[in-house]
Amino acid sequence: MATYLLTGGCGFIGSHLAEALLARGHAVRVLDDLSTGKMENLRPGATLVRGDVSDAAAVRAAMEGVDGCFHLAAIASVERGVRELLATHRVNLSGTLAVFDAAAPRRLPVVYASSAAAYGDAGPLPLEETTYPRPLSAYGADKLGCEQHARAAGQVHGLPSCGLRFFNVFGPRQDPKSPYSGVISIFCDRLSRGEGVDVYGDGEQTRDFIFVADVVAALLAAMDKASPEAPVMNVCTGEPTSVRTLAETIASLCGVALDLRSKPARLGEIRHSLGSRARAKAALGLGTPVPLRDGLAATLDWM
Ligand code: NAD
Secondary structure, eight states: OOEEEEETTTSHHHHHHHHHHHHTTOEEEEEEOOSSOOGGGSOTTOEEEEOOTTOHHHHHHHTTTOSEEEEOOSOOOHHHHHHOHHHHHIIIIIHHHHHHHHHGGGTOOEEEEEEGGGTBTOOSSSBOTTSOOBOOSHHHHHHHHHHHHHHHHHHHHOOOEEEEEEOEEEOTTOOTTSTTOOHHHHHHHHHHTTOOEEEETTSOOEEOEEEHHHHHHHHHHHGGGOBTTOOEEEESOSOOEEHHHHHHHHHHHHTOOOOEEEEOOOTTOOSBOOBOOHHHHHHHOOOOOOOHHHHHHHHHHHO
């Protein structure tokens, strides 16, 4: 059994990963500043070190005696990256460098969260890891920077790592109240209370929505694939879903009539986002993703 440092373990995805690691008998030490994460998300059995991932000394101390690190802490908001460029950069890129720096002397394996935002408006679809990335936001640029530094740390220090480009993740414990929430948690929250939902543009924009359990499966498998080659993989379903279909599916699960309110299209929004899961499926041995409807039902059950 191993001991893992899990940064961002009080967040949405981190809390599910902590649960899975503990269920497998591992010890979990969480480093989190509780900025968007919550105490109630800290899984029983995990220990919390309250601290900032961009504080190199705090990260070094938290990494004492662990066998590997899952690095999920980030300001996971494109909007905040617009308003607070330097502050988000400090957490999203410098924080990752602090993790690599602390892991490098012992060559501890690091599995870290990248994002589909690194692709920006790259194409053609489906996006493959070999597609040339064209980030459209500071958030996406910083995530791409994490990948480049992972490669450099692998070359220079022999640091083993694996980066996972998550597409649109959803599931229980995703906070619908946050202004940065994903569309699924907002739709589930509103439709389960019989309220209408806003759709920007014609609602035919598509996303690749992946249930959090599939993301956890990828994270767990990636720990064995961390290498100085610093592999990067998409974590997605390869299935496009329009925002309109999403709203219809959630409304049908809630047994309510859909009240869809049309809003003007949002400037700069990507029309379609779709990943290829071929590389991750082969490298991580992932099974069939949870069907969207089942993931939505589980999310609604939690609400
Ligand atoms: P989240 O906001 O729920 O979790 C992030 C956690 O990091 C929170 O607990 C927060 O308190 C913590 N944190 C933030 N800044 C910190 C700091 N300076 N020091 C220590 N802890 C800090 O977000 P999430 O959806 O669980 O995202 C987890 C990771 O996955 C992030 O790296 C995010 O960029 C990435 N990601 C998420 C999605 C998605 O759809 N949710 C998609 C792509 C990538």
